[in-house]
Amino acid sequence: MKIAVDAMGGDHAPDEIVRGALLYRKEGGPSDLVLVGREDQIRKALGADVPPGITIRAAQDVVGMDEHPATALRRRADTSIGVATAMVKHGEADAVVSAGNTGATMAAALLVLGRIRGIDRPALCGMLPTAKGKPACLLDAGATMDADEHNILQFARMATRFMEKIHGVDRPSVGLINVGEEPEKGGRMQLAAHALLEGAEDLNFYGNIEGRDVTRxxxxxxxxxxxxxxxxxxxMEGVVDVFVEG
Amino acid sequence: MKIAVDAMGGDHAPDEIVRGALLYRKEGGPSDLVLVGREDQIRKALGADVPPGITIRAAQDVVGMDEHPATALRRRADTSIGVATAMVKHGEADAVVSAGNTGATMAAALLVLGRIRGIDRPALCGMLPTAKGKPACLLDAGATMDADEHNILQFARMATRFMEKIHGVDRPSVGLINVGEEPEKGGRMQLAAHALLEGAEDLNFYGNIEGRDVTRxxxxxxxxxxxxxxxxxxxMEGVVDVFVEG
Incomplete structure (x- = not known):
């Protein structure tokens, strides 16, 4: 497997991204990595002794953290996230990874790769630690604001495949975040989503869960x-801050 | 000031409620308390030596934690929360306090006291601890599910008066919970609410805040x-559980 890495995305890029790539190879990571970005900067960060399984693909431009993602991608063909995503499109890589502008990563996926049939809107997945030791998949963590019940059903399907394929969970259980356990709880959207999820035979629908059940x-x-x-x-992040920083 | 206390509401009522009332008087609480509920149970919990400033108002019935609040209140005239709330209505008490069924407390307020002019929907207020040492008022913490932008404006007005009158905060600042600071962030409702709040001259509107800003x-x-x-x-409660219980 070959992974295109947006070497210019994230804090202290490309240095920290390159360090991460070197660490991955050192620790025996099984995939080949293609670092996408400004060649001179990446080469300098890599140093003289480049290990096998790491190559470079040049891209001169970068989408900044405060730019409008779709506009930047449409106007500039040579951004690191755009080039890295195009590698997946053209079969030159199997996956793309970026620690940069979230909106740009999402927009590149949408504009370059397009949507999966049956999925209307994007969703962000956050893997959260739980009291049971295994992480929970929170989806959507911020991509689609006014999601309707059909979007929720699609999100549940995407998350199910993700947890099966990537995290190896057999028939992952799906909880609908709500204000109470009873099916009649919530607003109009949650009521409609509950009915759709309950009727979806391809899903292992648990029912409604409450905010506190995520970390549980x-x-x-x-x-x-x-x-x-x-x-x-x-x-939840804010509460952790209070505990950690006091 | 006289406070009607729903002596039958909450875990281990009326014993724990009565203990709280006795503690309040012992510590010099300035208000008189009227314990509303089953007289024999309350009298037994109070013991022989009832301090001044504590009286009893009999009410034979109780709204259970799993009952439908409005139905229970309409069918049964003699519930502790119903009688306690009616005391405020009739000028026999200045306020009512209950640790019982939240929906019943809200329904009693709505059915017995009625709505304030200009306020269409109820809201629950949660006072949350923050890193700055002073509590923040989270509103609405769960009363009105499908609130629109007009409800949000009304909630902001109720919370402002509450923080001024009860917590003595001068011109309390109002943050609209959203997914980012910029005015154009959020869904349809948040966009409309932001515009309304910004135009409300009686409010000290700060702008959008994010989830992590609540505890900050x-x-x-x-x-x-x-x-x-x-x-x-x-x-947030779920994260606290993980830190406290491990």
Whole structure:
């Protein structure tokens, strides 16, 4: 397997990204990595002794953290995330990884790779630690704001395949984030989503879960709209900050 | 000031409620308390030596934690929360306090006291600890699910008066819970609410805040719809559980 890595995306890129790539190879990571970005900077960060399984693909441009992602991608053909994503499109890589502008990564996937049939809107997945020791998949953590019940069903399907294929979970359980366990709880959207999820025979639907159930690890997947998921994830982060920083 | 206390509401009622009332008087609490509920049980919990400033109002019935609140209140005239709330209505008490069924407390307020002019929907307020040492008012923490932008504006007004009058905060700042600081962030409802809040001259509107800003204490008030507020509060509780219980 070959992974295209956006070497220019994220804090202290490309140095930290290159260090991560070298560490991956040193620790015996099984995939080949293609570092995509400014060749001179990447080469300097790599040093003289480049291990096997790491190559470079030149891309002169970068999407900044404060740029409008889709506009930047449409105007500039040679961005690191655009080139890395195009490698997947053209079969030159099997996957793309970026620690940069989230919107740009999503926009590149949408513009370059296109949508999977049956999936109307994007979703972000956050893997959260739980009291049970195994991580839970929170989806959507912030991509689609006004998600309707059909989007929620699609998110549950995407998360199910992800947990099966990537995390090796057999029939991952899906919880719908709500204000109570009973099926009649929630707003209009949650009521409709509950009915759709309950009727989906390809899903292992657990039922409604509450905010506190995410870290309890009640279900493998916690599905919600992007607004709620984003506020929830950041609210939990805020509590961790208080405990860690005091 | 006289406070009607629902002596039958909450875990281990009326014993724990009565213990709290006795403690309040012992510590010099300035208000008179009326314990509302089953007289024999309350009298037994109070013991022989009832301090001044504590009286009993008989109410034979109780709304259980798993009952439908409005139905229970409509069918049974003699519930502790119903009688306690009616005391406020009739000027026999200045306020009512209950640790029981939240929905019953809200339904009693709505059915017995009615709505304030200009306020269409109820909201629950949660006072949350923050890193700045002063608590923040999270509103709505779970009463109104499908709140629109007009509800949000009304919630901000209720929270502002509450923080001024009860917590003595001068011009409390109002943050709109959203997925980013920029005014154009969020879903349809948040965009509309941001515009309304910005135009409300009686409010000290800070702008958008993110989930993590609640515990950071960025604003005195964190306003949102009841669905988001409930999921956020319980999600934060879940993280605390993990830290405290491991």
């Amino acid at each position: 690890g009640i279900t493998d997947i916690c599905v919600t709209d992007g607004f709620t998921g984003n506020v929830l994830a950041k609210g | 204490g960025i604003t005195d008030i964190c306003v949102t719809d009841g669905f988001t507020g409930n999921v956020l509060a319980k999600g």
